[in-house]
Amino acid sequence: MGNTAKLTFKHSAKGFEKTVDIKVGESVLDAALNFDIPLQHACGGFCACTTCHIKVTSGAEAVSAQEDDEADRILQVANLAPNSRLGCQTKAAVAGSSITVEIQNWDGL
Numbered sequence: 471m472g473n474t475a476k477l478t479f480k481h482s483a484k485g486f487e488k489t490v491d492i493k494v495g496e497s498v499l500d501a502a503l504n505f506d507i508p509l510q511h512a513c514g515g516f517c518a519c520t521t522c523h524i525k526v527t528s529g530a531e532a533v534s535a536q537e538d539d540e541a542d543r544i545l546q547v548a549n550l551a552p553n554s555r556l557g558c559q560t561k562a563a564v565a566g567s568s569i570t571v572e573i574q575n576w577d578g579l
């Protein structure tokens with residue numbers, strides 16, 4: 471367990487749910503790529519698009535704080551919510567925690 475957290479990806483409308491281990495310091499997008507979770511990432515994880523939009527539905531206290539670049543970019547998502555984040559900018563921050571995110575731009579498996 472050491473320096474990892476549990477990260478659950480969901481897409482409720484599609485009935486998708488998968489829990490994986492994420493290392494502290496790793497981004498939600500990194501974990502998605504490692505485990506073949508269909509999280510879009512058109513800009514390659516450089517905070518230059520909004521396709522990796524997720525909503526953090528639990529464990530918000532266990533992820534990295536939002537920085538200015540992300541705060542500016544996230545304003546461009548269509549269905550912005552207080553728990554909206556960019557998956558490439560949201561990192562696990564607390565070992566042993568549990569985080570759940572809802573995928574917003576689903577392209578299936």
Ligand code: FES
Binds near residue numbers: 516518
């Ligand atoms: S992959 Fe483009 S902003 Fe996250």
